[in-house]
Amino acid sequence: MGLPFFQTGAARRIASGVALAAMLGAATLTAPVAAATLRMAWSQDATGLDPHKQTAFSSIRLLELIYEPLVRLDSDLTIIPALAQSWEFAEDGKTLTFKLDPDAKFQNGEKVTSADVKASFERLMAEETGAAARANFLSIASIDTPDETTAVFNLSQPDVPILTAMTSINAAVVPASEIASGGIGTKAIGSGPFKLESWEPNAKEVLSANKDWAGGTVSVDGIDISVLPDETAILAALRTKQVDFALINDPLVATLVPNEASLTLDRTPVLNYHVLQLNPSRSPMTELGVRQAISCAIDRQDVLDTALLGEGKVAGPLTMPAYATDPAELFCYERDVEKAKQLLADAGHAEGFSATVIAATGEPPTAAAEAQVIQSQLAEIGIKLDIKMMELNVYIDTWLKGDFDMAVALNGGRADPYSMYNRYWTKDGNLQKVANYIDDTLDDLMQKGRVETDPAKRKEIFAAFEKHLAEMSPWVWLYTSYIYTAQQQNVDGFVATPTGSLFGLSAVTIK
Amino acid sequence: MNYLTRRLVTFPLVMLGVSILVFVSIRLVPGDAITAMLGTEAGLLTPDQRAALEAYFGIDQGWLVQYGRWLAGALQGDLGISVTYGKPVLDVILERFPLTLELALLSMAIALLVGLPAGVFAATRNERSSDLVVRILAMIGQSTPNFVVGLLIIFVLSVGFGVLPVMGTFTPFFENPLQNLGQMILPAITLGFAFAASVTRISRSAMLDVLSEDYVRTARSKGVPALGVIWRHALPNALIPVVTLSGVEFGYLLGGAVIVEQIFALPGLGRMVLDAILQRDYALVQGSVLFIALNFMIVNLIVDLTYALLDPRIRLGDR
Numbered sequence: 072m073g074l075p076f077f078q079t080g081a082a083r084r085i086a087s088g089v090a091l092a093a094m095l096g097a098a099t100l101t102a103p104v105a106a107a108t109l110r111m112a113w114s115q116d117a118t119g120l121d122p123h124k125q126t127a128f129s130s131i132r133l134l135e136l137i138y139e140p141l142v143r144l145d146s147d148l149t150i151i152p153a154l155a156q157s158w159e160f161a162e163d164g165k166t167l168t169f170k171l172d173p174d175a176k177f178q179n180g181e182k183v184t185s186a187d188v189k190a191s192f193e194r195l196m197a198e199e200t201g202a203a204a205r206a207n208f209l210s211i212a213s214i215d216t217p218d219e220t221t222a223v224f225n226l227s228q229p230d231v232p233i234l235t236a237m238t239s240i241n242a243a244v245v246p247a248s249e250i251a252s253g254g255i256g257t258k259a260i261g262s263g264p265f266k267l268e269s270w271e272p273n274a275k276e277v278l279s280a281n282k283d284w285a286g287g288t289v290s291v292d293g294i295d296i297s298v299l300p301d302e303t304a305i306l307a308a309l310r311t312k313q314v315d316f317a318l319i320n321d322p323l324v325a326t327l328v329p330n331e332a333s334l335t336l337d338r339t340p341v342l343n344y345h346v347l348q349l350n351p352s353r354s355p356m357t358e359l360g361v362r363q364a365i366s367c368a369i370d371r372q373d374v375l376d377t378a379l380l381g382e383g384k385v386a387g388p389l390t391m392p393a394y395a396t397d398p399a400e401l402f403c404y405e406r407d408v409e410k411a412k413q414l415l416a417d418a419g420h421a422e423g424f425s426a427t428v429i430a431a432t433g434e435p436p437t438a439a440a441e442a443q444v445i446q447s448q449l450a451e452i453g454i455k456l457d458i459k460m461m462e463l464n465v466y467i468d469t470w471l472k473g474d475f476d477m478a479v480a481l482n483g484g485r486a487d488p489y490s491m492y493n494r495y496w497t498k499d500g501n502l503q504k505v506a507n508y509i510d511d512t513l514d515d516l517m518q519k520g521r522v523e524t525d526p527a528k529r530k531e532i533f534a535a536f537e538k539h540l541a542e543m544s545p546w547v548w549l550y551t552s553y554i555y556t557a558q559q560q561n562v563d564g565f566v567a568t569p570t571g572s573l574f575g576l577s578a579v580t581i582k
Numbered sequence: 583m584n585y586l587t588r589r590l591v592t593f594p595l596v597m598l599g600v601s602i603l604v605f606v607s608i609r610l611v612p613g614d615a616i617t618a619m620l621g622t623e624a625g626l627l628t629p630d631q632r633a634a635l636e637a638y639f640g641i642d643q644g645w646l647v648q649y650g651r652w653l654a655g656a657l658q659g660d661l662g663i664s665v666t667y668g669k670p671v672l673d674v675i676l677e678r679f680p681l682t683l684e685l686a687l688l689s690m691a692i693a694l695l696v697g698l699p700a701g702v703f704a705a706t707r708n709e710r711s712s713d714l715v716v717r718i719l720a721m722i723g724q725s726t727p728n729f730v731v732g733l734l735i736i737f738v739l740s741v742g743f744g745v746l747p748v749m750g751t752f753t754p755f756f757e758n759p760l761q762n763l764g765q766m767i768l769p770a771i772t773l774g775f776a777f778a779a780s781v782t783r784i785s786r787s788a789m790l791d792v793l794s795e796d797y798v799r800t801a802r803s804k805g806v807p808a809l810g811v812i813w814r815h816a817l818p819n820a821l822i823p824v825v826t827l828s829g830v831e832f833g834y835l836l837g838g839a840v841i842v843e844q845i846f847a848l849p850g851l852g853r854m855v856l857d858a859i860l861q862r863d864y865a866l867v868q869g870s871v872l873f874i875a876l877n878f879m880i881v882n883l884i885v886d887l888t889y890a891l892l893d894p895r896i897r898l899g900d901r
Binding site: 112198202203257274295300301304310471482501 | 621631638
């Protein structure tokens, strides 16, 4: 008696299957196929449009396509011209003069002049702006504008790293008129290779090529960026050719890309570093022997292989190639469990101890796995770790208060060692209370490195700094990972940089 | 007061309670809009810079003042401005709601179209092998998390067939119905899968109860055809638990299906609320939770009114 139901049910299911196939077919066919617009996907969207205030990688990547700083870094981390054609430090290192590109124009048609440079830096430095990057420019005493294309920065003390800090999009030059009208952050009017046509937060961005860009010719018509929060969906969109170019964060997803013959995966080592932060203000990490024991007990390559599928490179504190030391020369980079046990026993903790390690859920995607491998390695010398996973914001709040025994972290790197570490390892560093470790040698070397203009001498200073830092083990540096871009074969010419910038999209062509 | 008026009067009270609960709980979570925007760089701010940003985000006053300010606005229909979107909260919500409503309707349609016949069929084949098959399928459906279903669908379609609906850019129904349905059908199936399984199970058991009632036996002995017994006599009485279940599920779905929206990159309410929480966009969290609560109450009211329609013995009138 139930048979008729079954038949109708089956018929309905078949009918709906046919309809589904038809609709999917139609959906696939009606996908936009504008050949010269790059269709791009990423999983994390920008969080705002104010170049001076935004610090999230996801925002910076977008803003670097729209705004320009005075200078930028190329793929070798060499400083190259952007809005400024040339620059010069005075003998005493206290004056920095920029000559602007006379052809540079903002996307509203106005010329980029030294007045815009002055207004932009004054906005950045004003406390009411709330720009975190202000901390990198505190040595700016005043800015002179002798003519339209010359900007002179007068510094209160010699400051070599300031030029590298100026490569950040946080030091972007914005139109003085927009500052006056309060438009910064609501509109995006820059001088860069792309114009922002529309932005729907957490959904999509539409960019068009800036035909008047003084930096060169953009060969695509524009970029349509889709936010696909799940990276496996990005991979699926690449497979079905819905997307030409994508940014991938998760090494577990990235390693699947080469399985697809039509796709190319590019991996670029980045400056950001994975680290196990110890809190040297908390017992027993107050003792050097305990911190060193932890450093000796950790097999960095094993953490990398297990948690990140080997996608990275063991590294010391300095991750920029120009300054990095061979990790083999640093303290205990070869795992030595016996030495670790001995150090722990000498410090009076032969039986080990218990501690809590914090990590952020999904940031980086491998955080939980890293914490677990570290937990099992430290268990071998009797240290019992309790892993506490936290939502990113909760983690950041806890981290900023220095309220942890240990923290698994992925911290931002900089092209200059001083800008990268003065926040943690100088006595008046802004994040000194996060690092919780004061060391005269480190502070002294940092100050020397700041004012030294001779590159060879700077390198020596920072090599000594790195060696000492690894030996004192306030943190246990682990490795650097990669940023990944995946692209179809018709996309050509993208060059990635270790800063993770997507500025290279300005040179991309679509065949 | 009649039933409807009584229920409607409680709405503002519940909303007030919800708004206080949301207001307090989101602020009890560590981190604020500043750490959400700046991450660890927030540690570089001077006290004056921090104060300037607090004023910008409207978190410079005490909780009571903040709540009072919000409530005063809300009473005039102004739910505040979302700092992420730079638009009024209500506009952001109303932009996202049609997608969520459509997704909820589609998944409910799938659930009822599949679940109800399957449940009734299983009940009529009680304890035979075909009943067992339906029950096993329903068990699998109910116990498979929807992210597994969603990812499997995406994987099978993209790897096996090289097709996938357009993701990232969403097409509203009235702009291009075919493309819209192409985008919505997979998420709807994903959500409808477990929903259909629940409907199957509950309609089967309700149907079994009803089929053992005297009046069903009477109808059968009077010679009413089998289909007539099931459709006309038994089913209407077996529907009450199905309506209850569907109402509750539908109410949940109107709050957005976070995981499915995330997997299929649909800009619906669920993802919007999740992003708002992660970015500590207080006004948007507050406004959208309130909106979701209101929807839930309306759906529940409709469910209660439906009971009376289905079963005249249930009276919702004066007491």
